Amino acid sequence: MYRYDEYDRALVNERVEEFRDQVARRMSGELTEDEFLPLRLQNGLYLQKHAYMMRVAIPYGALSSDQMRGLAVIANEFDRGYGHFTTRQNIQFNWIELADTPDILAHLASIDMHAIQTSGNCVRNVTTEAYAGVAPDEEYDPRIFAEIIRQWATVNPEFLFLPRKFKIAVSSSKEDRAAVRMHDIGLYLYRDEEEILRFQVMVGGGLGRTPFLNKAVKEDLHWSEVLSYIEAVLRVFNRYGRRDNKYKARIKILVNSLGVDAFREEVEAEWLQIREGFSTLTDDELSRVASQFLSPLYKTLDDTDLRYGNHIASNDEFASWVSRSVKPHKVSGYASVAISTKFPTNTPGDLNAEQMQRIADLADLYGFGVIRIAHEQNVVLPDIPKKYLFNVWSSLCEVGLALPNVGLVSDMIVCPGASYCSLATAHSFPVAKKVAEAYSIEEQLEVGDISINLSGCINACAHHHIGNIGILGLNKSGEDYYQITIGGAQGKDSQIGKVIGPAVSEDALPRVVKNITNAYLANRDDSETFHETFLRIGLEPFKLAAYESVGA
């Protein structure tokens, strides 16, 4: 994985001292809250309902065992013993004191981490997928370009006060597991017929109150021009994006008000002025960054392991976990392990310090010390020899992390909601728990792979628009109500879901969700996924079934 050199380290350390000074000036009253606000946001600090929340960057979701241990230390020393992993592969600490933040950032810097630009109207953490570098269907390791873009965007002086936040994702595999289509810039990296790396550049995605999937703006961008092209997009956005209304300020609104063709013309005109300039990437720089992401020294292993096979045959619980959590690996004899952080045993995305430490230990014992955070808020050990999977599972069982529900109903993506967030209009965690508890694991296995996303407000942090079943928390005269969308999908065939009808109460929600999955079971052909069934039969059968035996 990427290792800091003296320059990365100097930047992060100086940034800590800069913020230490800014915090002191805020606390002495020298800086007003209005002046301090963007400074703290660009250092990851939000003011939430009960306390400050600090969002720490985990670039493209990759971290080392030592970094995970460092996060556990922060959880114990500065928070209430846990942290919350987000859909953009970062971690949030919910109970932070302003005065502690410089020390937290200094601690992060000591483990080569930071919270720079995890919030604010700037380029945020560049994301990929949790299986980057190990997925069998990958064309090129997307982390390499994610890191190159991360460096370019970090404290880039022209683009720190954009009209609104700006999110970039990169994917380079057959299946898009990075939700590329809902990003401000989505990059699909591929090899052309001559094996040259090129990008398909998609611009203008974003969810929130006006959800849009991004649109193709450039089909065949040479890899060396990716920074100049992003620069052109950002300059057009910085100059022409709306600033009069926060809800119309994302680049999606600019793209859709100009129309994608006119937007493309603007970007191309700007790009022609700067391409082949200073931002052009060199072969040397690509090789330098790529060398940081070399595979670990895998052993030559048989793809089948006898002991592993025996454990599966003799232990149903292990077998059930394997069927959900063990993912294919490009190297024979290895697998990736997805660790569920979800209900009923955990709170979605939350890990306590002991669990973080255990995962770090397992990564060191069996998996080259590397860990990933998945968009689904789960944790991944990407490089585990199959012969050790039983050991990993046994150890995870001890800390309540062996839930066999990855990809199932209870593997919901859930935002923190009104329990923490000052924007939220409704609770998320307690209702998600009720939905999860309405299903036995057998019932979930019968439904199979499905994505259920629950957001506590219209800002859509849990991406409810692109969940197969999306749930949006609303507030109707003091009561939490939940609006349901169906037919959302992420990946290359992304789709925004459609609202099925009136919102339902918290008590009715589990029944309604179950009615919907029952309608799927009643209508599916053989191995059809939920989304395939939806595409074939449409919204109507689900709509009819959803409200059965509930007073809506």
Next chain:
Amino acid sequence: MKNIIHIQSNDMTISKADDWAILEKDCDSLESHQILPMKAWLARVERGDNTPTAVWVDVDDDPMELKGDIDKLSFICIFFADFKDGRGYSTAYLLRKRLNYQGELRAFGDVLRDQLSLMRQCGFDSFAIKEGKDPHDAAKGIKGLSVTYSGSVSQPNPLYKRVRR
């Protein structure tokens, strides 16, 4: 204008005020050291009057309209109505890089200590710090971080082309 920080070949001077004054709109009898709105200046140039050499650019002005006349100017001020509105950074970039403007480039309005190093990297060499703030204190913000990854107006090469990493 008040609270001025000016940087010239790495030397910084700080003064309480200088002789320059911002004009809200064009007027018939211009005095020296008056800074015209960009659009008003362009209208004068159109009429063949090239005398004033200072303009200010509003947040939503297109600096590219100065193309062709940029050599007539020796002083350009860019207005920041709100420090959170980052259009002025791209305006500065375009003046310096696209129009190759060589004269003094000043930020004025909601100009604060914690943004000065960013402004300087985007090509500003002069700042009229927001009234009520101490320019000597603000000057501490000029330095910024010693490491920058991307190129900028003041340092066109990205880090990996400047140093051996």
